[in-house]
Amino acid sequence: MTKPKQAERSPESLLPLTPATFQILMALVDGERHGYAIMKEVEELTEGTVRLGAGTLYGSLKRLLEAGVVEEGAECADPELGIERRRYYRLTRFGLAVTRAEARRMEAVVRTARQKKLIGLRAT
Amino acid sequence: MNTAERAYEILLRAYPARFRAKFGREMLTVFNDRRREMRARTLQFWAGVLWDVAQSAPALQLESVRERRGGHTQTQGGTMKTMAILAMLIGTLEVVNSMVEGYLGGVVNHGGASLMGGAVGIIAGALLFASAVALLKGSPSAGTLARSAAVTCFAVFLGVALVQPMFSIMATALGIGFPVVMLLYLAMSGSRGASSPGMI
Numbered sequence: 551m552t553k554p555k556q557a558e559r560s561p562e563s564l565l566p567l568t569p570a571t572f573q574i575l576m577a578l579v580d581g582e583r584h585g586y587a588i589m590k591e592v593e594e595l596t597e598g599t600v601r602l603g604a605g606t607l608y609g610s611l612k613r614l615l616e617a618g619v620v621e622e623g624a625e626c627a628d629p630e631l632g633i634e635r636r637r638y639y640r641l642t643r644f645g646l647a648v649t650r651a652e653a654r655r656m657e658a659v660v661r662t663a664r665q666k667k668l669i670g671l672r673a674t
Numbered sequence: 675m676n677t678a679e680r681a682y683e684i685l686l687r688a689y690p691a692r693f694r695a696k697f698g699r700e701m702l703t704v705f706n707d708r709r710r711e712m713r714a715r716t717l718q719f720w721a722g723v724l725w726d727v728a729q730s731a732p733a734l735q736l737e738s739v740r741e742r743r744g745g746h747t748q749t750q751g752g753t754m755k756t757m758a759i760l761a762m763l764i765g766t767l768e769v770v771n772s773m774v775e776g777y778l779g780g781v782v783n784h785g786g787a788s789l790m791g792g793a794v795g796i797i798a799g800a801l802l803f804a805s806a807v808a809l810l811k812g813s814p815s816a817g818t819l820a821r822s823a824a825v826t827c828f829a830v831f832l833g834v835a836l837v838q839p840m841f842s843i844m845a846t847a848l849g850i851g852f853p854v855v856m857l858l859y860l861a862m863s864g865s866r867g868a869s870s871p872g873m874i
Contacts, residue, residue: 564874571874585700586707603726604704605689608697609734613874634703 561644561651564617571610572656573600575619575641575649582623582640585611586631611639619645678709682723688731690738743862754809757859761806761820764852768799768827771845779840791838798823798830798849821860824853 567575577583577591589602614620623638641649663669675683682705686698705723712719776792779785805823808816831849834841 567874585704589704589708601722603722603730604701604708605726605730605734607704608693608701609730610874612693612697612734617874619874631707636703637700 559644561647564619564648565652565655567648567652568610569600570602570606571614572649572652574602574607574610574614575645575652578620578639578641579646579649582638584628584636584638586636587628588639614645615639618642619648621645679706685723685727688727688735690735692738693734739862757856758806758809760852761802761809761823761856764848765799765801765803765806768802768831768845768849769796770799771842772796772799775841775845779838787838788840791834791841794830795834795841795845795849798827802827802852817860820856824856824860828853828857 573592573596574588576595577588583591585604585607589607592600592602611620615622619642620639621642623640625635625637627633627635660669679702682702686694686701689698709719772792772795774792775795776789779788780792781789801823805816805820808819827849831846835846835850
């Protein structure tokens with residue numbers, strides 16, 4: 551898989567992200583994880599409202615790898631899940647910038663929704 | 675390998691071979707993790723698996739076809755340019771031919787159907803020409819315009835072929851055949867316009 555030249559692209563050029571992609575990136579913000587750990591983290595982050603299937607997860611990871619947003623880490627066993635070797639994935643620096651850019655975009659959307667009183671006012 | 679794993683391996687064949695080669699083993703591992711977690715809810719688990727495959731495999735297959743047929747932007751741009759030039763030439767031909775047919779059949783021989791056929795043929799040809807210009811300019815709405823022009827052209831010349839069999843055979847065949855090729859090409863290349871953001 552060829553990685554695109556990141557210097558030529560701004561993180562904003564990949565926005566908006568699909569909801570599944572954004573959740574995967576959010577799951578990787580705290581550090582590298584293997585596929586099943588990403589699934590569990592997404593479920594936890596979204597309080598069970600988003601349950602990724604293997605096809606959706608690895609389809610997204612394929613695109614993220616190609617876009618240089620995510621990179622492959624080591625392949626090793628997860629002691630909590632047994633002896634099977636698992637591939638770990640982590641955010642690249644560009645990937646972190648993309649995740650930040652998407653979070654800022656969503657923040658702006660939420661701000662507008664608040665201004666229009668579609669959702670509650672921020673508690674300070 | 676147990677029955678559930680074998681069944682999932684069969685489902686994995688819905689994904690492109692290269693994708694399977696890279697992620698197939700990991701997907702099987704995740705499948706087993708999820709199966710252990712949902713042991714008591716077999717029906718719900720398999721419904722989820724089938725839904726996931728149905729949702730993700732077609733998109734990945736389409737991506738794979740796109741990568742094979744024109745993964746490099748340069749190649750894709752070149753093919754798009756060729757398609758646009760063809761659309762321009764065929765559009766021009768259809769306009770000129772429809773004017774001649776409309777004039778000869780409609781004005782000279784007072785055939786109402788010929789006149790109507792000529793008029794709609796001119797519109798279809800002009801639409802094809804306009805979509806070609808938009809494709810060459812790479813305007814954001816080029817894909818939509820090209821699709822609309824292709825559908826209109828196809829419908830018009832199919833109608834003309836049924837109502838007015840005396841209409842030029844070559845113009846009618848091109849008017850029906852080229853839009854089909856164009857629609858297939860647009861579906862394969864997934865043209866969303868040059869300025870569309872890259873959705874991942």
